[in-house]
Amino acid sequence: MRLLLVEDNRALAGLIVDGLTEAGFVVDAVPGVEPAKDAVSVADYDLLLLDLGLPDGDGIDLVRFVRRRGCGCPILILTARGGLDDRVNGLDSGADDYLVKPFEMRELAARCRTLLRRPGASLGTTLTVGNLAFDSIARETTVDDRPLRLSPKEMNLLECLMRRVGHVVAKPSLEGALYAQSAEVTGNALEAVVSRLRRRLAESGAKVTVHTAHGIGYILTPAQPIPTQGPRS
Numbered sequence: 001m002r003l004l005l006v007e008d009n010r011a012l013a014g015l016i017v018d019g020l021t022e023a024g025f026v027v028d029a030v031p032g033v034e035p036a037k038d039a040v041s042v043a044d045y046d047l048l049l050l051d052l053g054l055p056d057g058d059g060i061d062l063v064r065f066v067r068r069r070g071c072g073c074p075i076l077i078l079t080a081r082g083g084l085d086d087r088v089n090g091l092d093s094g095a096d097d098y099l100v101k102p103f104e105m106r107e108l109a110a111r112c113r114t115l116l117r118r119p120g121a122s123l124g125t126t127l128t129v130g131n132l133a134f135d136s137i138a139r140e141t142t143v144d145d146r147p148l149r150l151s152p153k154e155m156n157l158l159e160c161l162m163r164r165v166g167h168v169v170a171k172p173s174l175e176g177a178l179y180a181q182s183a184e185v186t187g188n189a190l191e192a193v194v195s196r197l198r199r200r201l202a203e204s205g206a207k208v209t210v211h212t213a214h215g216i217g218y219i220l221t222p223a224q225p226i227p228t229q230g231p232r233s
């Protein structure tokens, strides 16, 4: 899941990016209203986290901008302004929830999960392919109901492939889901994550296969059943 954080306090932005990345989200961070407008114009985000007091404008204007463009993604306002008027203004302008600074990182991650679970959020909850299941909100993967532990990158990759099961998912779109815009992605970084994911799926007994579409991307399919051998004569 891809989040956009709009926060001009660099130290706080760094903490939030680290905390949410650890919780399994991919986070892009920008320091103001204008770069945020650029970011939402080129990428689809599942959730926006907005500071209100920004150097080049007010976060509320950004909420209106995003809503005018028809984007229904959840918006969580993060601000030191805890007054009733500010809360009401924020919610009236189209934000979904409000978290007053300072807050605990665990609470922020929990609020994000709650907003993403709402009807109308862009994500369903449980995806299944064969004996493999992925809960996109709890970020849990199971094989035959046994937990399968994956790194955040492996999990995001699996989620993208499960969402488009049977279809090729192009490399740039996978890289977009796995790496924040600021990350430097080396040529074979994605291949390395794919090969780790394949190994974990095989070890866990998941009946799925990740195929390579050479030069294009990857496809997840249910594994072909192994033909049963007839009795030998």
Ligand code: CA
Pocket: 007, 008, 009, 051, 052, 053, 054
């Ligand atoms: Ca600020």
